[in-house]
Every structure is written in C-alpha cells, then in structure tokens.
Amino acid sequence: MRMRRGLGRWLSGTLLALLATAASADPMRSVEVAPGNQVLIGSRNEASRQNRGEVGNLGFIVGDEAVLVVNAGTSYAHGRQLLAQVAGEAPGRRMTMLVLTQPVPEFVLGAAVFADLRVPVVAHEAAARLLAQRCEQCLENLHALLGDEAMTGTRVVAPDRSISGDMLIDLGRREVELIVPGWNSAPGDLMVFDRRARVLFSGTVVTERRIPEVRDARIEAWRETLARIAALSPRIIVPGHGAPGDKRLLDALDGYLVALERFVVGRLNGGASLQETINAAETDVAFLPYRDWAGYPAIHRRNVHHRYLELEARSFRN
Incomplete structure (x- = not known):
C-alpha cells in the first residue's frame, strides 16, 4: 500500500505494522458516498466463513482536523x-473517536484495534x-463459526465514554451530530449525522434489502424514529446493512415492520399457536415484497417468533 505524503506524522510504529498486515490481507475498499464520508460496505448476510464475518457497514467522516470512525467490524482483522x-x-488527521452505533458483533468486536491506539470508544x-x-x-x-484464525486478537472492549443524549462534534469545518433516538432497533441506538454533507450513518436503525432483527427492538418507537429520520432530510442514508441510499430505504423498512406487526397480531388474535404462526410466515402473501431480502426466511422466522412471544406476554399483562 502506498502511503500519502505526511502520513508518517500521524502513524505510530504500531499502526504501520497493522497497516502492513492489513494490506497483505486484501483489505476492503472504502467508497466515498459524499465529500468527507467514506463507507466500507459489508455483506448483507449473516456472518459466515464465506464472508469472513465482514458483515454490516463501517465508515468514517473526515474533517479538516480530525476523523470520526463509525463502527469497528467483527474482528481484530x-x-x-x-x-x-x-x-x-485521511493522512495527517487525528482520530477523535470511534462511535459504536449498536451493541452487535459486526460493529463492536473490531474496537480493540482502535483501543490499542488509544482512540476513545464511545x-x-x-x-x-x-x-x-x-x-x-x-x-x-464467532470463534466457533469463523474459526480461531479469523478471530485472532479479537477481544471485547468496554467503551471509554458512555453517553445518554445527543452530542455535537467539530471535526474542523465539519460538524457531526451523535443522535440518540431512544430504544428502537436495540437498546442504546445511536446515529451519526454529518450536517455539512447531510449524510446519516444509521446503524441498524435502517437496513437495505435485509430483514431487520427485532429481537431487542421496540417496533412502535422504531417506526417513529424512521419518520424522524425523514424529517432530518438526509441526502444519503448509510444503513447498518446493505447499500447506502435515500429516504426510500425508510419506506421499505417501515413496510416490513408494519407487515410483521399485522401478521403476528392477526394470527395471535385468531388463536394460532406460535409454531403455526412461524410456519405460515414464510409463505404468507404479506411478505412477498421481502422474500428476496437477505436473511429471508431465517431472520424473518426469528422475528415472527420473538414478536409473537412479546405480544402474547403483553396480552397476559393486560
């Protein structure tokens, strides 16, 4: 890998060694979705040996003085x-922080690389x-799934800083907002918004042509957040999984969440058992628009399972 002039001012000996190893491992290439906004687009699918666990999207935002990194990957590699x-x-810029948008393996388990360089993890x-x-x-x-070699050096890193509200970060003529939308796709959702380029890194709050996971979700609040994102008028949305796009990503995801809710409520109210509901979900016409999305039917069946149990428990409490 050729180094740009001035890179030596920014790189330590440790980082140079890491870069040499990364270059020999055929690293993913970043894509500029807007000036100052780079994305490494991972597989839409679940982690496997075929995709080396490189699922989900990572990225970084470059200001005149600093870089903010969004999510860290599945492994140290x-x-x-x-x-x-x-x-x-981004030669010559300091890394001001690594932001973890959700506590999912494909976003957090690469954080040790940045922690080793004393980049604050948020x-x-x-x-x-x-x-x-x-x-x-x-x-x-993941050690069992991907193999010990693929996960060499990977460890869990606790964040250096935990936040509970929105924050504004100045990267040098580029203001970046950390947005706390509340509990939507997972506890502790975070989104990162470049105000200048109007690029939103949504994490798993938005997915593109991939069935979203609802295990830890609050669907009503999630749909409200999708409307809030639309009101921000982002030019580009970088989803947690899938290709970056515009506000049409919001409509597609909202359509799936609505279809899921209506289907499970209808089956539950009609007296269908959990297993009957799961079995019917794969072929029900309501989900025809989503059958070519990654994760269908496996994630979809899990979603029906989780949502049925949650709504059933809610009915007992009422």
Whole structure:
C-alpha cells in the first residue's frame, strides 16, 4: 500500500505494522458516498466463513482536523482493514473517536484495534451495558463459526465514554451530530449525522434489502424514529446493512415492520399457536415484497417468533 505524503506524522510504529498486515490481507475498499464520508460496505448476510464475518457497514467522516470512525467490524482483522482505509484517506488527521452505533458483533468486536491506539470508544450507556452482558458469548460463538484464525486478537472492549443524549462534534469545518433516538432497533441506538454533507450513518436503525432483527427492538418507537429520520432530510442514508441510499430505504423498512406487526397480531388474535404462526410466515402473501431480502426466511422466522412471544406476554399483562 502506498502511503500519502505526511502520513508518517500521524502513524505510530504500531499502526504501520497493522497497516502492513492489513494490506497483505486484501483489505476492503472504502467508497466515498459524499465529500468527507467514506463507507466500507459489508455483506448483507449473516456472518459466515464465506464472508469472513465482514458483515454490516463501517465508515468514517473526515474533517479538516480530525476523523470520526463509525463502527469497528467483527474482528481484530476486520478492524485493521478499516484502520488501513482511514489512514489512506485521511493522512495527517487525528482520530477523535470511534462511535459504536449498536451493541452487535459486526460493529463492536473490531474496537480493540482502535483501543490499542488509544482512540476513545464511545457508545450509548444502554449499549455499553448490553455489550458487557452479551459480547463475551458473541465472541465465543464467532470463534466457533469463523474459526480461531479469523478471530485472532479479537477481544471485547468496554467503551471509554458512555453517553445518554445527543452530542455535537467539530471535526474542523465539519460538524457531526451523535443522535440518540431512544430504544428502537436495540437498546442504546445511536446515529451519526454529518450536517455539512447531510449524510446519516444509521446503524441498524435502517437496513437495505435485509430483514431487520427485532429481537431487542421496540417496533412502535422504531417506526417513529424512521419518520424522524425523514424529517432530518438526509441526502444519503448509510444503513447498518446493505447499500447506502435515500429516504426510500425508510419506506421499505417501515413496510416490513408494519407487515410483521399485522401478521403476528392477526394470527395471535385468531388463536394460532406460535409454531403455526412461524410456519405460515414464510409463505404468507404479506411478505412477498421481502422474500428476496437477505436473511429471508431465517431472520424473518426469528422475528415472527420473538414478536409473537412479546405480544402474547403483553396480552397476559393486560
């Protein structure tokens, strides 16, 4: 990998070694979705040996003085690939922070790369709690799924800073807002909005042509947040999974959430059992527009399962 002039001022010996390793590993390439906004687009699918666990989107925003990194990847190796792209695209800038938008493995387990360079790791306080509760088990599962070699050096890193409200970050003639929309797709959702370029990194609050996970979701609040995103009028939305796009991504995702809710409520009210509802979900005409989305039917069946149990429990409480 050729280094741009001035890069040496920014790189430590440790980082140079990391970059050399990343270059030999055929790193992912970043795509500029708008001036100052780079995205590494991962697979829409779930982690597997075929995709090396490189699922979900990572990115970074470049100001005149600093860089803000959004999500860190599934493994130490994945994080190094991201770091190599930051170094190549933003020489001479300091990394002001790494923002973890949700506590999911594909976003948080590469954070050790940045922690080793003393880049502050930032997450919502609820996400930080969930990360501490679940991510050691996630790490163990990924070792089994991807193999020990793929996960070499990967460890769970606790955020250096936990936030509970919106923040404004100045990267040098580029203001970036950390937006706390509340509990939507997961506890501790965070979004990152470049005001100048009007680019929104949504994390898993938005997905593109991938069935969203609702295990930890609050669907009513999630749909309200999709409307809030539309009101921001972003020019580009970088989803947690899938290709960046415009506000049509919001309509497509909202359509799935509405279809899921109507289907499960209808089956539950009609007396269908959990297993009957799950079995019917795969072929029901309501989900015809989503059958070519990544994660269908596996994630979709899990969503029906989780939503049925949640609505059933709610009916008992009422």
